[in-house]
Amino acid sequence: MALVLSFALLAAALLGTLVLFQGQQRADRWVGHTFQVQEQLSRVLSRLQDAETGQRGFLVTANRAFLRPYEDGTRNLSRDLAALFALVSDNPNQAAAAIRLDACARERVARLGVGIRLVEAGKRSEAGQMTQFGTGNAVMERCRAIVVAMKDAEGRLLDARVAAAAWQARLFTIWVVMSAIAIAVVAYFVTRAAHLRTAHVAEARDALARANAQLLQEGESRTAAEAQVRQLQKMDSLGKLTGGIAHDFNNMLAIVIGSLDLARRRLHEDASRAGQHIESAMEGARRAARLTAQLLAFGRRQALAPTAVDASALVRRMSELLRRTIGGDIEFAVRPAPGLWPSFVDASQLESTLVNLCVNARDAMPEGGRLTLATANMHLGDQGEVPPGDYVRITVQDTGHGMPREVADRAFEPFFTTKETGKGSGLGLSQVYGFVRQSGGHVALLSEPGHGTTVQLYLPRYTGSAKPEVWTPASERQLEHARGSEIVLVVDDEVQVRALAVDALRELGYVAMDAEDPDAALETLATHARIDLLLTDVLMPGMTGRQLAAMARKRRPELKLLFMSGNPADILGEGGGVADDLPVLPKPFTMAELGARVRSALDAGVVPVA
Structure with missing residues (x-):
């Protein structure tokens, strides 16, 4: 019974609160409505005054520039009058006054228009005589009187509505306080009854808690054992992976280092044998690059160009x-x-x-x-x-x-x-x-x-609008060369990589320049009138390649961009990388790959850098 009574009191309190709250909201809305009507009346009167000011300036100067207030006022007047009528349509007296104001305003605008047409016709003296007679001023005063009367009426409505809103607020406060007291009294008795009932189930609860604690302990022991097994499996897999990588990379490095050492020793004695050793070193390096690509592909971390x-x-x-x-x-x-x-x-x-x-x-x-x-x-x-x-x-x-x-x-x-x-x-x-x-x-x-x-x-399946490209096998692709005197600026903090890229670009016919860091690159961009492509590493000390590209684009919006990196996280946009929408040359690269990516970047449009 106590619970039923408490719920009934709570429902009554909520219902009464809702009804009173809605009443207070209605009262507040009527107060706001009064302010809207008064503001709209002021706006209509302001439109008429602007029109009158613009007309008088034109009558005195015959300069159409002074007609701008007139044109703005008359253009917006009809809209403001319509808005006013919509606001007062619920009040017959105010609606009738709004109709009179509309007629008065139209009459005033018509008289102002007569004077303007006289001046446009070259009859400034006749226009001046109309102003001296003061008939237009009388119409304006009549419009102003209508506005004042309507504002007074709204003021009286405002007083009544403010009083109604205050009464609703007081009534709402009294009801909330009484409801809170009643609910508190019932809550006291309900809580006392619940306390007695809780005492009867305390023993059962304690027994259940002890059983749960025992189950949790067993679960934690099992979870720890499973985690240990997973860790052992993970370490075993990692050991197999690193062992395989070390084995293959050591074999490839043995080929590269040994072949280059022999080539260096025989370069001047037997150029043919030295060339064979260099080719063996290239094959070992290509195998290492393929191994890296295979590892990235397995981990789904390679940079794709779909x-x-x-x-x-x-x-x-x-x-x-x-x-x-x-x-x-x-x-x-x-x-x-x-x-x-x-x-x-x-x-x-x-x-x-x-x-x-x-x-x-x-x-x-x-x-x-x-x-x-x-x-x-x-x-x-x-x-x-x-x-x-x-x-x-x-x-x-x-x-x-x-x-x-x-x-x-x-x-x-x-x-x-x-x-x-x-x-x-x-x-x-x-x-x-x-x-x-x-x-x-x-x-x-x-x-x-x-x-x-x-x-x-x-x-x-691809459902886009792009047409499938004509594919050419890698073995049939030709080296992409420069077209004319295209200039490429290479930026990389690794000296040997930078020198390799510059030499390869010059071999392909480009005018290649280099910078050891982003600051030097910005100085080069500032001192050289033309640079067609910026080829920059992604991660460098002090500034990333993307930050460098953004600063370079501010100086030269037409500059083409190509990023290069050996870190897949950079290429995939992690940690300040370049993201998927920008062109990237993955390291290591051959001359053919460098030529193809540079040619593609130069031939493409300007890609925005966020």
């Missing part, structure tokens, strides 16, 4: 390259689907992925077999791992020895390989997996011992 790509056209153009790669002992078939949807993907990375998969298929068929490369349009439903939608499917299928289930389950792990030592790094499929997932797609691997392997790449 475009609209026709996968069927790409497969057709790659067919000869792939045929030469897999050799003549394997039957090779290409089945591009007609009418294939475009996909939004990095074409060069897709090329590398397909070559990687075909090489794996070739190695799985040492005694020959059949390799099929096909494309198709696919619609995937809700499968959990990949979002439903339209996809372009690229299938690489071989008739090799296949993989058992335990091997297929680990095929995408980095440094996991079943090949002999020196035959593979174990990063091929992990690179494929990372690239496709970073592109928003999905990879499926189907394999069975003795029945070959099928790898299916699902790339999201």
Whole structure:
């Protein structure tokens, strides 16, 4: 009964409070309405006075510049009168007064217009006589009297409405206080009854608390054990990863350092042998760069340059390259689907992925077999791992020895390989997996011992307006050279990287300049009348490449930009990086890659820097 009574009192208090609050709000709105009417009356009178002032200035000077107040006043007068009538439409007396004010204002404007037309007709003396007769002033005084009367009426309404609002406020306060007292009294009795009931369940609560504490202790022990197991697994995986990286990098560094040492010793004695050693060092460096790219691809951290790509056209153009790669002992078939949807993907990375998969298929068929490369349009439903939608499917299928289930389950792990030592790094499929997932797609691997392997790449369908680009294999691409006397400013705090970039640009025909830091670059921009492209590192002491680009753009809005970095976090826009919408040249780079990115940056429009 106490609870029912308390709820009833609370409901009555809330209902009464709501009713009184709404009444007070209505009273406050009427007070505000009065102020609006008075303000609108002042605005109408001000419009008439502005029109009169502008007309008199024109009558005296015949200069149309003095008519601006007149034109502004008369143009806005009708709108203000309409707004006034809308405000007082609820009051018949004020509405009638508003109608009289409208007629008076129109009459005053008409008389002002007669004087203006006389002056425009060259009859300034007649216009002056009209002013002396004072008929227009009488109309103005009549309008002013109507405004004063309406304001007085609103003032009386204001007094009444303020009094009503004050009464509503007092009534609201009294009701709230009485409701609070009643609720407090009921709450006291309810609390006392609840306290008695609580005492009866205290023992049960304590028993439950002891049981919960025991369960929590057991749960914490289990969680700690699971965390320890996960940490051991993580350290084991990290050990395998770092060991694989160290092994492969040490092998590559041995090739690079040993070859360069031999080349240095034989440079003057046997230039031909020195060139062979330099080429061996280049191959070791390229393998190290590929290993880094594969690690970044697996971690989905590589910098991609996606475009609209026709996968069927790409497969057709790659067919000869792939045929030469897999050799003549394997039957090779290409089945591009007609009418294939475009996909939004990095074409060069897709090329590398397909070559990687075909090489794996070739190695799985040492005694020959059949390799099929096909494309198709696919619609995937809700499968959990990949979002439903339209996809372009690229299938690489071989008739090799296949993989058992335990091997297929680990095929995408980095440094996991079943090949002999020196035959593979174990990063091929992990690179494929990372690239496709970073592109928003999905990879499926189907394999069975003795029945070959099928790898299916699902790339999201591109629905934009860009047309698919014509893809050219990397082996057929030519060096991009300068066109005319294009000037490039290279900024990098690493001396050797800067010197390498400058020499390569000059070899490609560019006028190359260099700066050791952002401050020196800004001085160069200030002292040289023309620089076409700023090629800058992302992270440098004192100022980032993006900050340098923003300051350079303030001085030269037309300056083209190209960033370079060896840190994927910089390229992906983390920690003050350059983000995805700006051109980037990843390190390390070859002369061909440098020429292509520089040419693309110069030919593109000016990309804004935030």
